[in-house]
Amino acid sequence: MNPILSVNHLRVSFHTYAGEVKAVRDVSFDLEEGEALAIVGESGCGKSVTAKAVMGLIHGGNTEIKEGSQILYRGEDILKYTPRQMQHYKGGECAIVFQDALASLNPTMRVDRQIMENLMIHKHMSRREAAEEAVHMLKLVGIPDPEKRAREYPHQFSGGMRQRVMIAIAFACAPKILICDEPTTALDVTIQEQILDLIRELQKTHHTSVILITHDLGVVANMARRVLVMYSGMVVECGSLEDIFYRPRHPYTWALIRSVPRLDLQNKQSLSNIPGAPPDLLCPPAGCPFCTRCDYCMDICREQMPEVTSFGEGHQAACWLHHPLAPHVEMPDLTEVKA
Ligand SMILES: Nc1ncnc2c1ncn2[C@@H]1O[C@H](COP(=O)(O)OP(=O)(O)OP(=O)(O)O)[C@@H](O)[C@H]1O
Ligand code: SF4
Ligand SMILES: [Mg+2]
Numbered sequence: 001m002n003p004i005l006s007v008n009h010l011r012v013s014f015h016t017y018a019g020e021v022k023a024v025r026d027v028s029f030d031l032e033e034g035e036a037l038a039i040v041g042e043s044g045c046g047k048s049v050t051a052k053a054v055m056g057l058i059h060g061g062n063t064e065i066k067e068g069s070q071i072l073y074r075g076e077d078i079l080k081y082t083p084r085q086m087q088h089y090k091g092g093e094c095a096i097v098f099q100d101a102l103a104s105l106n107p108t109m110r111v112d113r114q115i116m117e118n119l120m121i122h123k124h125m126s127r128r129e130a131a132e133e134a135v136h137m138l139k140l141v142g143i144p145d146p147e148k149r150a151r152e153y154p155h156q157f158s159g160g161m162r163q164r165v166m167i168a169i170a171f172a173c174a175p176k177i178l179i180c181d182e183p184t185t186a187l188d189v190t191i192q193e194q195i196l197d198l199i200r201e202l203q204k205t206h207h208t209s210v211i212l213i214t215h216d217l218g219v220v221a222n223m224a225r226r227v228l229v230m231y232s233g234m235v236v237e238c239g240s241l242e243d244i245f246y247r248p249r250h251p252y253t254w255a256l257i258r259s260v261p262r263l264d265l266q267n268k269q270s271l272s273n274i275p276g277a278p279p280d281l282l283c284p285p286a287g288c289p290f291c292t293r294c295d296y297c298m299d300i301c302r303e304q305m306p307e308v309t310s311f312g313e314g315h316q317a318a319c320w321l322h323h324p325l326a327p328h329v330e331m332p333d334l335t336e337v338k339a
Contacts (some may be wrong), residue, residue, distance in 0.1 A: 004176055004209050005073055011066035012058055019282045023049045025233035025289075031177065036210040038224035040217070042278060046233040047213045051179045054078075054211070055096045056086050073177075092122035095170035099182035099198075101162035104248060105154040111138070111165050112150035115172050122173040137168040141198060147227035160191035164198065169219050171202055179202070179211045184219070196223060211288065215317070217260060221245065226314070229253050231276050232289035241317035248331070249309070249317035252290045257334045288320065296321055296329055 012024040024046040031037050039047050052058050056070055056078055071078045078089055098104045106114055115137055116130035125133060138146035141164040154162055163183060170178055180199060184192035200223060203210050211225055220227060220241070227244040229237040229252065237250040241318075248254055255274045276293035285291055288301040301320050309322035321329050 001032065001318055002075065004033045005031040006070070006075075007050070007054065008070040008072065010050065010053060010069045010071065012046075012053055012069070013064045013066065014063045015064065015077060021281045022284060023233055023281060024053065025284065027230070027233070027235055029228055029235060029238060030079065031209050031211060033176075033209055033225065034203075034207045036200075036212060036224045038214060038220040038227045040220060040227060041230035041276070043215075044278060044281075045230045047230055048181055050230070051096065051181050051211065051213055054177075055179055056081070056090050056167060057096075088122065091118050091175070092173050093175055093177040094177040094179070095173070096179040096181060097163070097170050097183045099185045101159070101166045104156060104166060105162065105169075107154055110153060111157070111168075114165075115169050118169060118172050133172065134168075137172050138165070140202075141165075141168045141171070142194075143168075160187055160195065162197050163187065163191075167195070167198060167202070171206065171208075174206055175208065177209045177211070179213070181213045182215065183212075187214070191200045191263045192219075199223075217245075217257075224325050229256065232284055233281060234289060234318070236290065236319070237317040239311070240313065243311070243313075243315040247311075247315070248334070249311060250290075250319050250321065251296050251316070251321070253317075254332055255293070258332070288318075298326065316330045 006260055008028050010024055010027040014021040014023055026043050027046070027050050039050065049058065053065060058065060065079060069079065073089065073093065078086070081089060101182045112131060112134040116133035117126070119125045119130040119133050120127065135146045135150050138150055143149050143161060143164055154165065157165060183199065184195050187195065201209065202208065214220060224241055226240055227238065227245065229250065229286060230236050231252050237244065237248060237253045244253060245257065248257060259274045274293065279285055279289055279292060285302060288306050291297045291301045294301065298320060306318045307323065308316050308318045310316050320326055
């Protein structure tokens, strides 16, 4: 079956006074219909920029999507869409839920209007039909007393309820792809779980393909079937959930998993305490981006970008350790607790 989305060699730069920030340096992945794919990696590794590019939100100003990048939606490159095709795609075919609902919602517009707008544009509903559907959507995402709340403004909702409103807006036009960029980071644990349950339920019933961006490996374990590990604007490893958690092949993934206090996947785990810092995206190393922090770094790592090695069933890692001429290195014990 053809993937619904195929991102090929995506490269995105920001031109700043300091120079060219190479935020996304070569990202390729497929998203199958109905699947949930997680993107993980430390802050600044290019997760949100990748998500925004897929959503068609990167254009103009100081941004540049490099020649050779492709974002194929059902085989057609969205980077070549006409403005009209793009309008249909955004919201109608692909929708995004950000972490900060308050910043993403229009503070001066009642929430029903914000849902109705999408329905009138994408589903060509009349005002009356759209108003009924808006209430239905608010009910679907679990907002109590939806008829009354539909007429309220974003600031009148709690953080969790606002996130539900965002999900209602995103799902209103039954998009084929839903991108969730840290959708629950700002919420407390109980609300977080409710929101994730809601996304999972809607994903199943609507057969939506989901890209989930998160720092939380517990969320990854509960939501995703496949995982992309990003580092410094690149995908360094990808594979099934089991590949990434139990058979990781890249030293950065090893560090990520070891950096959490316990390998109990039910625990909340954050990707925060790997010693050292990622490279400066203004002048990244010529070779492996992880070479400045990697315990296994060899001369070639600093000089040449590692080749991608496939381990079967879509599991791939970009690391020189898998080259036939590299010394043999055993995967470290990832259950070992770091001091
Ligand atoms: N408008 C911009 N101008 C210049 N640099 C930018 C711009 N937007 C993003 N960047 C840079 O691009 C890089 C990738 O940013 P991105 O927001 O994708 O990171 P992220 O992986 O989502 O991080 P986080 O986990 O903190 O959300 C960062 O180094 C960031 O500083
Ligand atoms: S390519 Fe070299 S520096 Fe990069 S992760 Fe592999 S061993 Fe480490
Ligand atoms: Mg981000």
